[in-house]
Amino acid sequence: MRDTEESINVxxxxxxxxxxxxCGLIYLESEFADNLHTARGNAEHARVDRVAHEAVGFGVRVEYALPVWSDRLGLVGKCDVVEFHEDGTIYPVEYKHGARKKRLNDDLQLAAQALCLEEMTGKSVPKGAIFHHTSRRRREVEITETLRRQAEETVAAVRALLISGVLPAPVNDARCKECSLKEICQPEAVAGKFRVHVMRSTLFDPEDECAKS
Ligand code: SF4
Structure with missing residues (x-):
């Protein structure tokens, strides 16, 4: 049973x-800033990418920008590409800019697409791929039990975030360097304010012996 009927985007x-x-800035506060990375990503999604699929053999139907959903999980979204093979294999392919590199966040998105396709078709989707546009190489991803569980846990975590309405603290690490929302997020300033808040609460904590002396 879900906590809210509002669907979550894959x-x-x-x-x-x-x-x-x-996630909170985008889905709670509707912030989205383009930087080089998102601009490239958007351009690549926009021309997904019949060229890359010319190599797919006869007997494969290819659907682009296919809407998918899961009533069980309360998910909606779109698959960049889904291949429907003659032998019944259903194979989602998600396009990402950049060179071939394993990223759990991409794999979770693909796993969620696979869960949606399974619910929609009644067929198993054991594998898919991330197509890395810069290197023009596929990275095949097995939709393991672990990845499925992680995807479902992430759906629950996103739902909890949206229900709470509370913006999480900044991670303030290497991820921020390439994040298109850095200017809006101000991770260093927010982390600095948080440090000051902690210092103040320690200084005036009645249980704190240093503050008493
Ligand atoms: S700048 Fe850093 S903390 Fe802020 S949204 Fe981006 S990755 Fe997260």
């Missing part, structure tokens, strides 16, 4: 796994 799982605050 791509929110990717954002949350990258940084919960980023």
């Amino acid at each position: 791509s929110a799982l990717n954002q949350f796994a990258y940084c919960p605050r980023r």
Whole structure:
């Protein structure tokens, strides 16, 4: 049983796994700033990418920008590409900019797409791929039991975030360097304010012996 009937976008799982605050800024506060990375990503999604699929053999039907959903999980979204093979294999492919590199946040998004496709078709979706546009290489991803469980846990975490309405604290680490929301998020300033808040509460904590002396 879900806590809310509001559907969660499959791509929110990717954002949350990258940084919960980023997910909150986008889905709670409707902030989205383009930087080089998101601009490239958007351009690549826009021309997904019949060229890359010319290599797919005869007997494969390819659907682009296919809407998907799961009533069980309360998910909606779109698959960049889904291949329907003659032998019944259903194979989602998600396009990402950049070179071939394993990223759990991308794998979780693909797993959520697989869960949606399974519910919609009644067929198993054991594998899919991330197509890395810069290197023009696929990275095949097995939709393991562990990945499925992580995807479902992430759906629950995103739902809890949206219900709470509370923006998470900044991660303030290497992820921020490439984040398109850095200017809006101000991770260093927010982390600085948080440090000051902690110092103040320690200084005036009645249980704190240093504050008493
Ligand atoms: S700048 Fe850092 S903390 Fe802020 S949303 Fe981006 S990754 Fe998260």
